[in-house]
Amino acid sequence: MEQNFILIAYIVPVVVGLLLMTPTGASLFGNLLVSRNPLMVHARRRHMLGMNLVAITGFIVSVHTLWITNKISEGGNVCSSATVFSCDDVLGNAAYNTDPVFGLSWGLIGMVAFGAILFITNSVNKEPDALWAERYLKYGMYMTGAGLAVIALLVSYEIQMGKICQFCTMAHISNVVALFGFWKAGQMHDRGQWNDEAVVESESKE
Amino acid sequence: MKHDLEADVRTDTGIKILALFFAAIMFLAFTTDPIATGTKAGERAPNLEGMAYNGSGWTSFEMSDYFITNWTKGDPSGEWMLVEFMDTDCTFCLRAAGEVAQNSNYFMKIDKDNDGTPAWKGPTVNFIASATQLDIPNHETSREEIVGFRDKTGDQECGGSACATRQGGAHAFVYIDDIDQDNMKAWKVPGTPAYYLVQPDGIVAWSSSENSNEEVRDAIFRLTLEEE
Numbered sequence: 001m002e003q004n005f006i007l008i009a010y011i012v013p014v015v016v017g018l019l020l021m022t023p024t025g026a027s028l029f030g031n032l033l034v035s036r037n038p039l040m041v042h043a044r045r046r047h048m049l050g051m052n053l054v055a056i057t058g059f060i061v062s063v064h065t066l067w068i069t070n071k072i073s074e075g076g077n078v079c080s081s082a083t084v085f086s087c088d089d090v091l092g093n094a095a096y097n098t099d100p101v102f103g104l105s106w107g108l109i110g111m112v113a114f115g116a117i118l119f120i121t122n123s124v125n126k127e128p129d130a131l132w133a134e135r136y137l138k139y140g141m142y143m144t145g146a147g148l149a150v151i152a153l154l155v156s157y158e159i160q161m162g163k164i165c166q167f168c169t170m171a172h173i174s175n176v177v178a179l180f181g182f183w184k185a186g187q188m189h190d191r192g193q194w195n196d197e198a199v200v201e202s203e204s205k206e
Numbered sequence: 207m208k209h210d211l212e213a214d215v216r217t218d219t220g221i222k223i224l225a226l227f228f229a230a231i232m233f234l235a236f237t238t239d240p241i242a243t244g245t246k247a248g249e250r251a252p253n254l255e256g257m258a259y260n261g262s263g264w265t266s267f268e269m270s271d272y273f274i275t276n277w278t279k280g281d282p283s284g285e286w287m288l289v290e291f292m293d294t295d296c297t298f299c300l301r302a303a304g305e306v307a308q309n310s311n312y313f314m315k316i317d318k319d320n321d322g323t324p325a326w327k328g329p330t331v332n333f334i335a336s337a338t339q340l341d342i343p344n345h346e347t348s349r350e351e352i353v354g355f356r357d358k359t360g361d362q363e364c365g366g367s368a369c370a371t372r373q374g375g376a377h378a379f380v381y382i383d384d385i386d387q388d389n390m391k392a393w394k395v396p397g398t399p400a401y402y403l404v405q406p407d408g409i410v411a412w413s414s415s416e417n418s419n420e421e422v423r424d425a426i427f428r429l430t431l432e433e434e
Contacts, residue, residue, distance in 0.1 A: 059226070059230075063230045063233070063234065066234060067233075067234055067237065067238060069240070070234060070238035070239070070240035071238055073240045073241045073242070073243065073250060074238065074239055074240065074241060075241075075250075075273070075275035075276075075407055075408065076275065077275075094243035094250075094252050094253070094392070095252075095392060111227065111230060112227075115223050115226070115227050118223055118226075119216075119219055119220060119223045122219045122222070122223065123215055123216050123219045126215045126218075126219065127215045130215070132216075
């Protein structure tokens with residue numbers, strides 16, 4: 001039960017982050033955000049806030065999965081379950097809990113990946129008009145796109161084991177949402193919705 | 207001269223992300239004490255699983271079911287495990303079968319003193335054999351051959367002669383079907399026979415590959431009788 005509460009604590013920021021990247025987020029959280037920070041009237045700022053939320057959640061989930069892996073190796077039970085949702089069975093399986101090339105724990109790989117995503121989203125958030133910003137967003141899209149192959153491999157492991165690690169799935173979802181965020185940021189660039197001024201002008205014309 | 211005036215944002219962010227990463231690593235270091243999975247002494251033994259023959263039939267076996275995770279060194283109530291990787295057609299395994307029979311009967315407390323108490327006074331050491339099929343010509347095996355090797359029965363051939371005539375008595379411990387080599391690969395066994403002494407909590411205490419100068423029997427005496 002406790003594990004379900006922790007899982008909800010991860011689901012909420014990812015869902016909020018995803019909504020902030022969509023027009024639904026503007027209608028749901030727009031007024032609240034603008035009342036606290038008037039600059040949040042711009043879609044790009046809400047978008048980057050959403051991306052940062054998703055990236056930090058992915059990072060924390062990765063730390064959590066590495067923590068569970070370590071605890072299981074000590075001989076403890078963290079989230080063992082007789083049902084299909086049993087992260088102990090997945091993260092504790094020595095045949096699958098490390099990458100096949102370097103033998104690194106998947107949690108540590110997740111930490112590095114989401115750390116890099118967090119670096120991109122934070123940097124671009126601070127300097128959205130920098131010359132490198134658009135290029136960095138593309139790097140982020142390529143990286144999270146490559147993450148889909150890793151997710152496919154890990155899901156294939158789960159199918160072989162007949163068990164699902166709910167926290168790992170949360171990290172996978174964060175990666176997919178981040179991929180959407182990077183793609184959407186590219187679209188905003190292409191449509192001229194990236195600059196604050198452009199958005200203000202278009203809004204004032206409406 | 208051109209200056210990159212935007213570099214500070216990335217440097218600042220990079221330092222913050224690295225600090226976050228470092229904090230996460232520190233948290234993991236202070237709250238966990240991970241043990242690597244492997245077959246060297248001090249590592250957590252990989253799981254050993256498969257269909258096992260116990261003398262009466264083939265049943266599902268999983269070694270981790272027998273671990274006592276909160277076992278402490280010196281606790282005599284915990285049961286140790288001696289895992290043998292063997293091939294029913296391996297000459298060295300056939301030669302060792304007699305000694306393995308003696309050791310298993312003694313340390314599994316089957317041998318009794320005159321007063322009926324077990325001859326071995328230390329903690330029980332349960333023997334487990336993982337019977338594989340090495341990728342060598344004439345090493346084809348089967349479950350019937352594994353049964354023949356263990357029980358010394360039937361008309362199967364082990365290493366060119368009848369399994370029933372191999373050295374030593376019949377074995378009284380479980381034999382796991384590892385003909386597909388799954389367990390052998392997971393344990394990275396260099397060759398057969400190979401022996402691993404596993405503590406009740408699932409940690410490898412000794413392996414024959416790391417201690418080629420020490421006999422299995424001596425290792426059990428030395429390690430199981432150690433005090434806290």
